[in-house]
Amino acid sequence: MGKFITFEGIDGAGKSTHIAFVSDYIKQRGVDLVSSREPGGTPLGEKLREIVLHEKMHLETEALLVFASRREHLAQVIEPALARGAWVISDRFTDSTFAYQGGGRGMSLAKLDALEQWVHPALQPDLTLLFDVPLDVARARLDATRELDKFEQEKSDFFAATRTEYLRRAAEFPQRFRVIDSTQSIAEIQQQIAAILDAFF
Ligand SMILES: Nc1ncnc2c1ncn2[C@@H]1O[C@H](COP(=O)(O)OP(=O)(O)OP(=O)(O)O)[C@@H](O)[C@H]1O
Ligand SMILES: Cc1cn([C@H]2C[C@H](O)[C@@H](COP(=O)(O)O)O2)c(=O)[nH]c1=O
Numbered sequence: 001m002g003k004f005i006t007f008e009g010i011d012g013a014g015k016s017t018h019i020a021f022v023s024d025y026i027k028q029r030g031v032d033l034v035s036s037r038e039p040g041g042t043p044l045g046e047k048l049r050e051i052v053l054h055e056k057m058h059l060e061t062e063a064l065l066v067f068a069s070r071r072e073h074l075a076q077v078i079e080p081a082l083a084r085g086a087w088v089i090s091d092r093f094t095d096s097t098f099a100y101q102g103g104g105r106g107m108s109l110a111k112l113d114a115l116e117q118w119v120h121p122a123l124q125p126d127l128t129l130l131f132d133v134p135l136d137v138a139r140a141r142l143d144a145t146r147e148l149d150k151f152e153q154e155k156s157d158f159f160a161a162t163r164t165e166y167l168r169r170a171a172e173f174p175q176r177f178r179v180i181d182s183t184q185s186i187a188e189i190q191q192q193i194a195a196i197l198d199a200f201f
Contacts, residue, residue, distance in 0.1 A: 002032075002082040003200075004123070006093040008166060009131035010159050011152045012138030014182045014189070018131070019091055021190050025197055026087060034081040037091035038069060042076045045069040053149045059105040066097050067115045074120055094120070095128060095169055100151065103165025104158045127200055129193065130170050133182040135159045 005022070007015040019035065026033050039049040048069040052062060070093070081088050094116055101107045135156050142152055170177040178196050180189055 002085050003087045003126045004082060005089045005127045006125040007091050007129050008095045010138050010163050012142040013131035013133045015131045016091060017186060018189060018193060022089060022193060025194060029201060032086040034077065034086050034088045036077055038073060038093055039066050041073040044072050059101060059107050063097060063101040063107055067119050071119050093125060098169055099162045099165045104162040125176055128177045130166055130177055130179045131182040132179050137183055
């Protein structure tokens with residue numbers, strides 16, 4: 001079996017910035033690596049992503065769509081890659097659903113637990129890098145860069161609850177989470193990630 005590494009954090013925390021670095025760092029070790037993202041990662045998942053990121057909907061519809069995208073992602077990409085011994089890195093996975101639909105939107109965590117048990121009862125990431133940053137820093141980074149999608153336009157209460165749920169999960173699953181202070185410079189963060197990966201190889 002390969003290894004499964006996920007990247008998490010509120011919008012603007014900086015996770016996408018570090019994925020290319022991690023990808024290069026792992027490939028330099030000769031590892032067969034698949035890089036993907038959620039929602040998305042498959043043709044159907046990318047169509048669902050467009051809907052989830054741009055259409056207003058009931059919070060449970062949103063959770064069901066991200067889990068539908070995830071089921072396809074697991075079947076088409078993640079499970080076959082891990083089975084052949086490749087490593088997979090995914091820009092977001094189920095911790096995002098707990099943080100955004102659970103923390104941010106207030107959906108029952110028991111229902112999310114049930115969906116998780118249904119969709120991937122036996123699989124958890126081997127390593128989750130959580131990029132943690134105060135809300136005002138994340139907001140300033142987003143405002144400086146791009147047009148905002150549905151989630152990125154949410155108010156600070158939403159992101160405060162999202163961040164709280166991320167940190168709660170990091171405390172609940174300390175064996176797989178590594179929390180990175182994303183107010184550090186990009187170079188400092190890369191140094192920290194390299195140390196985490198060196199311990200992981
Ligand atoms: N440590 C950092 N210091 C300063 N700027 C940063 C840092 N990390 C990322 N940035 C900048 O912040 C902006 C947002 O970063 P990035 O797109 O990686 O965030 P993200 O967490 O992936 O957001 P999203 O989940 O919405 O895609 C980018 O312009 C990036 O260059
Ligand atoms: C997997 C997943 C994602 N989301 C939200 C979180 C982000 O706002 C977007 C994805 O955008 P990114 O800039 O590519 O990170 O989708 C969610 O609400 N629930 C999920 O399960």
